[in-house]
Amino acid sequence: MTARTSSPSAPAMLANWRLSPHSAWAFHHVRELIPTAEIAAKPSGALASRPIDLDLSQLTFAGGDGRDWRFSDLIDATHTDALVVLHRGAVAMEIYRGAYDGTRPHILFSVSKSLTGTLAGLLVADGLLTPDDPVVKYVPEIAGSAYGDCTVRHVLDMTVSTTLEEAYLDPDSDYARYRRATGWNPVTDPSKETDLHGFLAEVPRGPEAHGTLFRYRSPNSDLLGWILERAAGQRFADLFCERIWKPLGCESAADITVDRSGGARTAGGISTTARDLARFGELMRLGGTYDGRRIVPSAWIDDILTAGNRDAWQKSEFGALMPNGCYRSQWYRTGKPSGAFCGIGIHGQWLYVDPRAETVIVKFSSQPEPLDEALDHAVMAGLDALARGIAATG
């Protein structure tokens, strides 16, 4: 009742919001925990609906984890909050579970990166942003950091050379300091803390040349948001709203967390409804148009689907999940025969676009662990199976 939680014993707070059982409530109430900037919507009408009758307990697949799964069991095992499937642009399946009913924005975590990477393409087409230019051209403040001698392309593709580690669970790491800088974790000593932009200016350089290794580091994606703000001369929330959210006619306002100075957490802080994220996925599936209107340049999406440093990817720890894959402009290309590409966020957030099956799948979750490699393999296989199952019905 008055407590804000899924737990009867204690409220969700900044100190516990990503932990189970609080996360099942907190992941769709982020604005009550962290300051947020609104990404306003300009609704153009609801998505069409053409329900598909597919028995998910009969949809079985071999999980990449070596197990055989029923899709319905996967839904349970991955603490699914929402599953929304579009087939040829219409809602084929829509499931909400537990505390989540689909009306509020749900946090995307690192699927936010893919939204940001798409927005970058609009500024490139406008001539406001050049991927091969040095980052310092846009953000001179980071000259003394790992970013001081890299290009925007290195940032887009996560091939920046840095010794910073992505350590989600170590409270004493630089990554924990990063979390405090973003406003995502409680500050313990305000006199010693910096903000997000201050943190980015201190990210340490790694030993190798930029562009040689795939190093998944979230601060890169926050920097990308800062670069876009500087290139366009607008705050991220306003820019994303005007260039993508309103043109797309989304049904609901989205939002993004901001730090104490207003710095936008483009690496993970965007929340949307599942329907609106599916609509964004449909935009990607259609090569950048929606309802017949061009929103994202086709060349940018073509590049996401074909280019990138596959060698750097395959040498990385991510290579096992998508052996023929790649990471380009903040999107994962799966390398599957379907041509599927996706955005993925911790605790089980997925935006999965399957061109061959003409299907877009959004899966929101509150998985207890930020990363669960075995489950991720199972979900990858499951979404592929679901897309094929959907396509087979139509």
Added chain:
Amino acid sequence: MTARTSSPSAPAMLANWRLSPHSAWAFHHVRELIPTAEIAAKPSGALASRPIDLDLSQLTFAGGDGRDWRFSDLIDATHTDALVVLHRGAVAMEIYRGAYDGTRPHILFSVSKSLTGTLAGLLVADGLLTPDDPVVKYVPEIAGSAYGDCTVRHVLDMTVSTTLEEAYLDPDSDYARYRRATGWNPVTDPSKETDLHGFLAEVPRGPEAHGTLFRYRSPNSDLLGWILERAAGQRFADLFCERIWKPLGCESAADITVDRSGGARTAGGISTTARDLARFGELMRLGGTYDGRRIVPSAWIDDILTAGNRDAWQKSEFGALMPNGCYRSQWYRTGKPSGAFCGIGIHGQWLYVDPRAETVIVKFSSQPEPLDEALDHAVMAGLDALARGIAATG
């Protein structure tokens, strides 16, 4: 551009958001500074519009401050962000100034109290809340505080006996500790801080009996919100949304700031658009109905317009502003012949309902000082003159 401020030199932050020049931006971007709970809307259509041609530079009045004013000069002098006037329910005048265009929720400060006081009446009518009952019946946690032996009525009418002072500008006062507890000011030492409900449980008892003196203390109104949550078994934002905001058909979602544990700042943390607040004022002017539907019990509004401890009021420092006035259930009754009553918030927020002139006036401002007694006298006189001017045209 990327900075969030009206100042070219520095962003608005939690440490400066109520100070000029930051406030002109921050007062309609509170959600970017403090966590907020959404109060969703269910729009039933825009307000009717019947513009009235009234030259505000020709509308003159004697300010209670001893000066003669033009209304247009008052608009400037009080750093007006919005002025929206309804006459017989239709928009007669609508002005937005500076950084504010009327589309975002603007903070009401203590006008929030009046919204909360109205909501209380719905629970009274439902039999969920009894004003003469002790507060501890609803919130036993405050048994050891000034509230331990007072009634809900004392809280509603600000006649709780306490030694707490309402010191807006002293950074070392209990009031500053209160501000940190609500999440409105930065915490300097997290190990020493409490949250809003923890603060309320420690409010010190005063020497006199409850009910004898009018003591305007904002924590009373936060406690009222907590009482309503307990009485209804719902969080404030959800309760206010379901019982008032959606039935009223407001155009936009409102919001309320919440502390680190989710405690709602019902004393001052609600933000609405000016149009929606005017619609709420119209509901009050019409005795609790809107568009022919009963939303607030008429007995509760009758009580606000007639009852209360005028003796306690006149002995207080507020008596000078409204000599024949009173404070009842979180509303100011002006005591003017017009029968006007109002909600007032620091930095120049007004919801002014003038029954005789069939007029509702909303004035949002970003006055540099939280309190400015001379200006408040001028605004009181000015709103009365404006209402009479509006009524004279129709």
